[in-house]
Each structure stands twice: as structure tokens, then as C-alpha cells.
Amino acid sequence: MIEIRIHGRGGQGAVVASSLLAKAYAYEGFHVQAFPEFGVERRGAPVLSFIRVDEKPIRLRTKVYQPNHIIVLDSALLKFIDVTAGLDPNGIIILNSPLKPGEVKLNGSWIVATVNASEIAAECGIGTATSPIANTAILGAYARAVPLLPLMSVTKAIEETFGGKSRNNLMAVEKAFENTALPSNFVAEALEAYYQIR
Amino acid sequence: MEQALREEKALLLSGNQAAAYGAYLSRVQVIAAYPITPQTTIIETLADIMTKADWKHKFINVESEHSAMACCIGASMGGVRAYTATSAQGLALMHELLHWASGARLPIVLVNVNRAMAPGWSIWSDQNDSLSQRDTGWIQLYCESPQEVLDTVIQGFMVAEKVNVPVMVVEDAFILSHTSEVVELPDQAVIDRMLPPRAPAFRLDMEQPAAFGGLLGPEYYQEVRAKLHKAMEEAGRVLVNVDALWQKNFGRSYGIVEPYRCEDADLVLVTSGAISSTSKIVIDQLRRQGRKIGRLKIKLFRPFPFQEIQRLLGDVPKVAIIDRNCSYGHHGIFFQEIKSALYGSKKGDRPKLYGYILGLGGRDVTINTLRQVIDLTSERDEPDPETIWVK
Numbered sequence: 058m059i060e061i062r063i064h065g066r067g068g069q070g071a072v073v074a075s076s077l078l079a080k081a082y083a084y085e086g087f088h089v090q091a092f093p094e095f096g097v098e099r100r101g102a103p104v105l106s107f108i109r110v111d112e113k114p115i116r117l118r119t120k121v122y123q124p125n126h127i128i129v130l131d132s133a134l135l136k137f138i139d140v141t142a143g144l145d146p147n148g149i150i151i152l153n154s155p156l157k158p159g160e161v162k163l164n165g166s167w168i169v170a171t172v173n174a175s176e177i178a179a180e181c182g183i184g185t186a187t188s189p190i191a192n193t194a195i196l197g198a199y200a201r202a203v204p205l206l207p208l209m210s211v212t213k214a215i216e217e218t219f220g221g222k223s224r225n226n227l228m229a230v231e232k233a234f235e236n237t238a239l240p241s242n243f244v245a246e247a248l249e250a251y252y253q254i255r
Numbered sequence: 256m257e258q259a260l261r262e263e264k265a266l267l268l269s270g271n272q273a274a275a276y277g278a279y280l281s282r283v284q285v286i287a288a289y290p291i292t293p294q295t296t297i298i299e300t301l302a303d304i305m306t307k308a309d310w311k312h313k314f315i316n317v318e319s320e321h322s323a324m325a326c327c328i329g330a331s332m333g334g335v336r337a338y339t340a341t342s343a344q345g346l347a348l349m350h351e352l353l354h355w356a357s358g359a360r361l362p363i364v365l366v367n368v369n370r371a372m373a374p375g376w377s378i379w380s381d382q383n384d385s386l387s388q389r390d391t392g393w394i395q396l397y398c399e400s401p402q403e404v405l406d407t408v409i410q411g412f413m414v415a416e417k418v419n420v421p422v423m424v425v426e427d428a429f430i431l432s433h434t435s436e437v438v439e440l441p442d443q444a445v446i447d448r449m450l451p452p453r454a455p456a457f458r459l460d461m462e463q464p465a466a467f468g469g470l471l472g473p474e475y476y477q478e479v480r481a482k483l484h485k486a487m488e489e490a491g492r493v494l495v496n497v498d499a500l501w502q503k504n505f506g507r508s509y510g511i512v513e514p515y516r517c518e519d520a521d522l523v524l525v526t527s528g529a530i531s532s533t534s535k536i537v538i539d540q541l542r543r544q545g546r547k548i549g550r551l552k553i554k555l556f557r558p559f560p561f562q563e564i565q566r567l568l569g570d571v572p573k574v575a576i577i578d579r580n581c582s583y584g585h586h587g588i589f590f591q592e593i594k595s596a597l598y599g600s601k602k603g604d605r606p607k608l609y610g611y612i613l614g615l616g617g618r619d620v621t622i623n624t625l626r627q628v629i630d631l632t633s634e635r636d637e638p639d640p641e642t643i644w645v646k
Contacts, residue, residue, distance in 0.1 A: 076435055080267050083437050086257040090436055091267070095379060095429035095617060116536050118399075118430050118529040119621045 058111040059205075060121045064140050065130035068100040070192030073218075074128065075106035077196060080214035081206055082110045090115050103138055128199060129153060130174075130191055141165055151199050153191050157238050172198035172237045174229075181229040193226040197233030202243075208234050260437055268438040270431035273401040274340060274366040274424070275300035276438070277408025279310060280446050281364075284335035287315040287326030292378045293428040294342040294368045320345040324352035324365075331361035332467060334458035336412065339363070342428065343370035343384045350388065353421075357392030357483060359468055362415030362422070362453070364408060365393075369528065369579075370428045371616040379617020380428035382528065382580035386556075386588045392483055394422045394490050395556040397527040401431060402438045403509055406501065409441065413450050413497045418486045427529040428617065445504050449497075491558045509554055512563045516542055517549030522632055523568060524550045525576040525593060530620050534577075537625045548629060553589065564596040574606045575632040577625075578642075579614040586642045587612050609635070610642040 061078065065071030072093045079091035087110045094105040107121045125145045132154040134140060141150070141163060148167045153174040161169050174191035184190035193215060200208040211230055216223045259265035268276060274297045278286065288298050304310065313330075317323045320341050327337040341349065346367050356363050367385045371377035385395060394414065398404045404426050411422035426432055459467070471479060494511055502508035513531070516538050517523055526534050531552035541548045551567055553560070568574050578587020585591060590610035597605055609632045614620040627645055 076267060079435060080260075083260055083267060084257055088437070089267070090434055092269075092429070092434040095433070097378070115436070116532045117622075118427075118434070118532045120619050122621075 058109060058115070058117070059126065060124045061108040061110070061126040061128065062121055062124040063106045063108075063128045063130065064134050064138065065104055065106075065192070066100075066134070067098045067102050067104050069104075069130045070190050071104050071106040071130055074130070074192040074196060075108050077193070077211070077214045077218060078199065078206075079108050079110075080217065081196070081200075081210040082108070084210040084213055085206065087112060088115050095120070103134055124148065126199075126203060127151070128195055130195060132156075135163075141167065149202055151195060151202050153195050158240050168202065168240060168243065170198055170202035170237055170239050170243075172233050174198065174233055177229050177232045177236065181225045181232065183225050183229055194229035194233040197230035197235075198237040200230075201234045201237040202239060204244075259439055264442075265437050265439045267435050268401050268405070269296065269433050269435045270398070270401040270404045270426045271296040271368065271433065272300045272435070273405035273438050274408055274426065275304060276440060277366075277405040277424075278338045278364075279304050279308065280405075280441060280443060281336065281338070281409050281412045281450060282310075282447070282452070283312060283338040283364075285313050285315065285327065285330035285337045286339065287317050287323040287330070287337070288339045288341070289317050289320050289323050289345060291320070291342045291345040293370060293432045294340050294345070294366070296433070297340040297366060297368075320348040321352060324349040324356065324363075327363045327365075328352060328356055328359065328361055331356070331363050332359065332459045334453060334455050334460075336416075336453050337361075337363045338365070338408075340366040340368070342368040343372055346384050346388060347372065350391070353388055353391040353393060355468075356421045358480075360419035360483065360486070362412065362419055364411040364415060364422045364424065366404070366408065366424045366426065368426055368428050368432045377616045378428065380430055380529075380579070381615045381617065382425075382578075382588070385423060385425045386580050386582075388423070389557065389588070392420065392487065393557065394420055394487070394494075395425060396422065397425045397554055397556060398431065399529050399531040399552065401434065401436050402507070404431065405438055406441070406505075406507070406509070409446060409450060410494065410497050410501060414490055414493050416450075416453055417493045418490045419455075420483070420486050420490055425528070430529040439505070441505055449500060449504070487558045491555060491560060494555060511555035511560050512567065513552040513554060514567050515550040515552070517551060517567060517571075519547055520549035520571060521547045522549075522573045522575065522629065523571045524548065524625070524629065525553065525568075525574060525589060526550060527553045527556070527577075527589060528579065530577060530579065530614065530625070533620065533622065534625055537622055537629070540622075541629065556589075556592075559592055559596065561596045564593060565600040568593070568597060568606055569600050571606045573609065573632055575609045575611060575628055577628060578610065578612050579620070581612050581615070581642075586610050590642065607638055609638045611645050612642055613645040
């Protein structure tokens with residue numbers, strides 16, 4: 058089973074991102090679960106959402122304690138939240154940041170992928186110029202860093218969810234996929250990690 | 256499954272969204288509800304479906320849950336199919352009218368999202384809200400997955416309209432209500448055959464004026480209540496048949512209780528709600544170690560499945576009962592019920608019953624929590640006189 062945790066702030070679309078990602082995996086034939094942090098949400102406050110993916114039906118109905126993948130929608134959260142808490146040593150972190158993976162201060166054996174999802178979202182007119190909504194763009198980076206999930210399933214999940222309003226989001230996803238910065242030794246490591254968590 | 260998803264015969268739905276789709280597929284005619292966390296997304300999803308689908312219905316905005324149930328009662332007496340949903344304090348506020356709905360023999364379906372009662376304020380899951388309504392004459396069904404919630408809402412109407420007793424479908428706050436999974440949508444044409452439009456023998460009718468719910472003297476009241484009790488007992492048998500029909504048409508069924516690897520078990524864990532799902536993982540782990548441990552899920556709480564409990568637990572040496580609730584000054588409520596079902600069930604040794612209260616106010620019930628319950632039961636030859644509160 059793969060467990061994924063998304064970090065964001067209330068209003069940044071972490072819950073929608075979890076549902077899109079779950080749908081994308083479901084199109085690939087996996088069993089999925091998607092759920093928000095069980096609590097009260099406030100705009101701007103740190104929030105979490107979760108996804109479980111497995112080849113078998115998922116019976117586990119608890120919180121996620123040891124995720125395999127982490128998505129961070131707002132890199133400012135890194136200053137006061139340990140986004141790597143419980144993360145699998147072979148885990149993957151997808152970070153919305155203008156920095157290159159090597160410049161991100163996260164100490165561990167994880168694979169770090171970065172993408173400037175906010176800038177891409179702003180360019181694609183998602184949200185406003187001052188507060189773009191990066192929740193769809195970052196899924197393009199996820200598909201790039203996690204070869205298990207084809208980009209096509211992410212775009213299909215977006216089309217199914219947003220219908221006629223998907224165009225900007227699809228543009229953002231594809232742009233993010235192209236512009237994801239990965240570690241230089243990426244491919245081998247990612248596949249290795251993938252087979253370990255499978 | 257992915258094929259069904261691509262063809263839109265399945266959708267990614269939370270327990271609450273599934274509860275709303277269940278009402279839609281049941282062709283509910285009147286909905287009256289008041290929002291309360293964590294039930295609110297049921298109402299939001301209903302509103303969403305209403306804007307997209309051709310659905311002949313009336314949604315009544317109300318100022319309280321008491322009024323929501325009053326509207327459902329009026330609608331149901333008028334002969335139409337009525338539905339509502341609530342949680343915790345909202346269900347408690349309905350209490351008076353829950354008695355009225357069952358006493359008037361109205362087949363209303365209510366979805367209750369299990370939420371702990373205040374104070375202190377909690378929006379998280381436990382069962383004290385629904386179990387406090389144990390004696391109101393409502394059928395109660397506890398679910399463990401969003402798919403089961405959707406199916407049970409429709410099955411609920413099928414049972415309710417057969418025996419004229421209202422049904423409460425229960426799902427855990429957040430753990431089910433806000434957790435999305437791929438849920439198959441049963442074919443509407445098949446549902447329409449299984450659940451035809453409601454045709455009650457008696458209803459409010461302008462052409463044939465009659466009064467309902469009038470004064471009932473001591474010479475009749477008891478007989479009327481005995482009929483409710485009888486109908487309630489009948490409901491269990493009807494549900495077994497409805498569930499078998501479901502299996503035939505849709506290839507899935509739930510049972511009124513669900514034993515999991517109980518054959519030859521010397522210890523059986525009794526669960527309800529979402530814990531039933533996680534507990535299967537624990538049973539598989541322990542079976543792999545060669546331990547003879549099984550799990551019994553109670554889906555139907557009212558009418559209580561006495562015969563199934565006696566048949567499945569009567570010869571088990573140790574039974575560990577999990578309660579996400581408490582009857583203060585007594586025990587966990589499922590513990591009481593199992594105990595009363597087994598007392599006098601047979602001569603000689605009865606199972607030793609171990610009661611555990613846990614997960615109140617939404618505390619996460621993990622694999623470790625359940626392992627702890629099994630260890631505490633395995634290591635004690637005799638149960639403690641007091642229920643054990645598991646952290």
C-alpha cells in the first residue's frame with residue numbers, strides 16, 4: 058500500500074488535490090481512499106489531506122502515520138511544520154518551491170522533487186496573481202516524480218472533475234510536469250523506491 | 256472497477272456523498288434537513304445532485320432537527336417517501352419525534368453520522384448519539400464503508416416500507432463520512448423494480464378525510480405497541496431477504512451480522528461500524544501466526560440479532576466486545592446486548608465476555624489498539640468485573 062500526505066493551508070485546495078489524485082490512481086485500476094484531516098478547517102491555517110492506494114481493497118480505516126509520499130503546497134510551512142514526520146526512508150517529497158532539490162533544507166534519505174507550482178498556476182490564471190491556487194499544477198510534478206502514475210490519468214481526473222472549466226488546470230499540470238526539478242540520479246532511485254513500497 | 260469508473264457506473268464518493276446518492280437512487284420525494292457537522296456534506300451533495308439531475312422532489316428548509324423530523328412525518332403520512340440526515344445534538348433534538356415516527360409506523364429513512372455528544376464539544380466519531388435512541392422503535396443499521404452506506408440507504412427504504420418501521424442508517428464521523436472511495440452506483444432500473452413507488456394502505460388524503468394519532472385508551476395502546484414490536488422482529492427477516500436480493504442483482508451483500516474467520520476460533524472480537532473493517536487486517540495478521548481468532552461484525556442493532564449471536568458465539572470460549580460508546584454506570588452498550596443475547600441461550604458453559612470501551616470522541620482506533628484488546632483478552636483467564644477503557 059502507498060500512503061500519501063498533502064500539506065497545505067486552508068483554501069489552497071489540499072482536499073481537492075487528494076480527491077483528484079485518488080481518482081487518477083483509480084483510473085489506473087488501483088483501490089483508493091482519500092480523506093481530509095479529521096477536524097475543523099480555517100482559511101490560512103495548516104491543513105492536511107491523505108490518500109491511500111493499493112492493489113487490494115483497502116480495509117484500513119485509521120489516520121495515516123507513515124506516509125510514502127509527501128506533497129507540500131506551500132513551502133513556507135517548512136519553517137514551522139515537520140513535513141517529513143513519519144515519512145518512509147525511501148519516500149518522495151514533492152515541494153511547491155522555486156528552489157532546486159539540492160537547495161531545499163530537508164535532511165534525510167528521501168527523494169526531493171521541486172516545482173514552482175504557484176508561478177505556473179499564476180501564469181495559467183488559476184486563482185489570482187497574488188494568491189494562485191497550485192493544487193492542480195503540483196499534481197503534474199507528482200506524476201513526474203512518481204512514475205507509477207501516468208500523467209494521462211491525472212489529466213483525465215481533472216477533466217472529469219472540472220468538465221468545461223478544465224483548460225487552465227490542464228495547461229498548468231502539463232507545464233508543471235515539464236518543469237519539475239528532480240535529483241540528478243533520479244530515475245533509478247525512484248524506481249527502486251517504487252518497488253520497495255509496492 | 257476502473258472500467259465502471261470510466262463508464263460513470265462508479266464514482267469516487269465519501270460516505271456522506273454515498274448517503275446522498277442512496278436517497279437519490281431511492282427516488283426520495285421529500286427531504287427535510289438541518290445542517291450539522293459532520294452531516295452537512297450529505298445536504299450539500301443532495302443540492303448538487305438536484306441541480307444536475309431530473310429529480311421530482313421537494314427539499315424543505317427547516318430551522319431545527321425537531322422540525323426536520325416533523326416535516327418527514329407529515330410527508331410520510333401524506334404517502335410519499337421521506338428522508339433526512341443528522342448527527343449528535345441534532346439527533347438528540349429529534350428524540351421526541353423519533354418515537355412519533357415509529358409509533359405512527361412511518362417508513363422514514365434517516366442517516367445519522369455518529370458524532371460524540373457535547374460537552375465538551377466534539378465533532379468526531381462515537382456511537383452514543385445513535386445508541387441513546389435505542390428504544391425509540393427505529394431499526395438501526397451500522398455501516399463500515401461508503402459503498403455499504405449507499406446500499407444500506409436503499410435497502411433501508413425497502414425494509415422500512417415492507418414493515419412500516421423507520422430506519423436509521425449509521426456511519427462513523429469522518430472515518431466514513433468524509434473518506435472517499437470508488438463506490439458503484441446500482442442500476443436505477445433495477446432499483447426501481449426492487450423499490451417501486453410507495454403505496455401505503457393509509458395516508459392523509461383530502462378526498463377521504465381521516466384523523467391519525469388521536470387519543471388511544473388503555474384498552475388498545477398495548478396491542479398497538481405489541482404490533483410495533485412484532486413488525487420490528489419481522490424487519491430482521493425482511494432485511495435478510497432484501498440483502499439476498501441485493502447479492503443476486505449486484506453481487507454484494509452484508510448480512511445482518513458478518514462473521515469473519517470465526518470458524519474454530521477460541522476468541523472472537525465483536526465490532527460495529529468502521530472498526531469492523533480495520534479489524535479484518537488484525538484477524539489476518541493473527542491467523543498467519545496460527546492464532547485462532549475471528550471477528551463478528553454487528554450490522555443490525557435493532558432488532559437485535561439474538562439467534563445469530565447465539566449461533567455464532569454460543570460455543571466460543573472467549574468473546575471480546577468493542578464499544579465506541581458507554582452506558583454510564585453500566586457497561587458498553589454492545590457488551591450489554593451480547594450478554595443479554597447469550598444469557599440462557601444454552602446449558603453448561605457460556606462464553607466469557609470481555610468488555611472494552613475505546614475510540615470515544617473520535618480517538619483513532621488503530622491496528623495497535625485492536626491488538627491490545629486481543630492481548631488483554633488472551634492473557635486473562637477470567638474477565639475483569641469492570642469494563643476496561645483502552646487508550
